[in-house]
Amino acid sequence: MSEFELHPRLQQDCRVVGDFALSRLLLMNDSQYPWFILVPRRSDIMEIHQLAEADRQQLLSESCLLAEKLFELYQPDKLNIAAIGNLVPQLHVHHVARYRTDKAWPAPIWGKFAPAPYQEQDAQREIARLRAVLNIG
Template sequence: MSNFQLHPQLIEDCFKVGQFALSEILMMNDSQYPWFILVPRRNHIKEIYQLNPADRQTLQAESCLLAEALAEIYRPDKLNIAAIGNLVPQLHLHHVARYQTDKAWPAPIWGKFASVPYVPTEAEQRINQLREALDQHLVN
């Protein structure tokens, strides 16, 4: 959709990684966790059930592609996937690689600790690594 706009909070908090057919792929600017977000390019959608059936299936497939790439790259103890949206109502799916050694384990990460922004070179490295893993699935 040409008139799609990301929520301002997602723009402020994230780096753009790329695009799947339906969703924007973002990386949260918090170096404490490998944390990526899918945002379907559909305006005025807050919940998955509000997507049409084809978009629901596409979102599920894109979430699985992202999850598989994160599992391969980061080898987490657990991959947390959630659509919470209490503060940012635009539909978005968090994908967070979790480790038993991370400082929030086993609790959810939301609101636990202040974010620790990436050093620019580290952010670029993580983004490029994910782009390479997803290369055949990304669109312009």
């Protein structure tokens, strides 16, 4: 097994928020939605079932904690959680806060509109907010 490396597409499209015990937490650089991604720091894993049982449980715990904090911070109408990976084969789990007023509602956001990158100060503010409530860095 090789050492963990973040997929180049995730490196290009996201900013690092911090690390949980298992996963790296990323902020998708699209200000249209509060959109975060968990990436288990395990190499050569494409699907959840490929993780060891303890890692599966850890990923679920981290995902649930992230979901709870996203509801607290953003108060969305719905939280979309998905492990799709059609373009990026590395296992990653999207967490997207959705609102009835967002421009893609009620359709999925994937490929719907071109990304609207964060201004630097706005990205740093979102990262700091999440780091504070999750106690990660």
